[in-house]
């Protein structure tokens with residue numbers, strides 16, 4: 396069993412605005428996320444969900460707004476924030492010529508995670524990709540590729556998960572696994588922002604709908620209790 400994350404961690408994003416191709420996608424969006432919270436990001440195709448996640452992951456410039464992590468105003472590219480996040484995009488970011496295991500070993504080592512064989516086997520087994528992980532990644536099915544990408548997030552040990560349609564290509568069993576993984580992550584005071592078009596079973600928490608007019612802060616706090624700003 397892995398240790399819990401600091402319960403008083405907090406991600407605050409205020410007045411976020413995003414541009415793409417010279418067009419304003421949205422402005423004045425607010426997120427206030429505490430340990431133990433999963434925020435669902437909704438919106439029609441092209442409304443800017445991926446753009447928002449890529450911005451929070453530090454892969455696109457933050458054109459407008461402010462990000463605070465544990466009370467400190469930081470750029471999304473700042474190390475104290477980057478070291479806490481795991482980002483899963485539409486693309487698996489794995490090398491097709493390497494096996495799933497080799498990809499995981501490379502990516503987790505790069506992220507500074509110790510390679511714990513038993514834990515890796517446990518996660519791959521739970522995801523049903525223990526065998527597929529021995530194949531060249533390029534020979535895996537879309538669902539298997541997605542599951543291996545999710546294994547990378549789960550094994551990352553990071554508190555903040557930014558997941559762009561993690562349910563894509565997953566069958567019903569995979570979707571149930573994802574729901575369980577998110578619930579378990581939240582129970583350990585993990586945090587996640589999940590862009591999805593589907594209903595992920597038993598996922599509760601705030602929803603930010605980018606199709607809607609900007610208004611309320613997407614926020615939630617377990618039991619309404621938070622510690623101080625340090626984490």
Ligand SMILES: Nc1ncnc2c1ncn2[C@@H]1O[C@H](COP(=O)(O)OP(=O)(O)OP(=O)(O)O)[C@@H](O)[C@H]1O
Nearest residue numbers: 415416417420438439440441442443444445446447
């Ligand atoms: N590289 C790019 N250059 C210019 N515009 C882009 C680029 N990528 C995306 N866009 C535009 O930005 C807008 C938002 O795209 P984004 O992928 O963030 O939406 P989304 O809500 O994630 O969509 P979906 O639900 O289809 O995944 C779209 O209008 C899209 O055409």
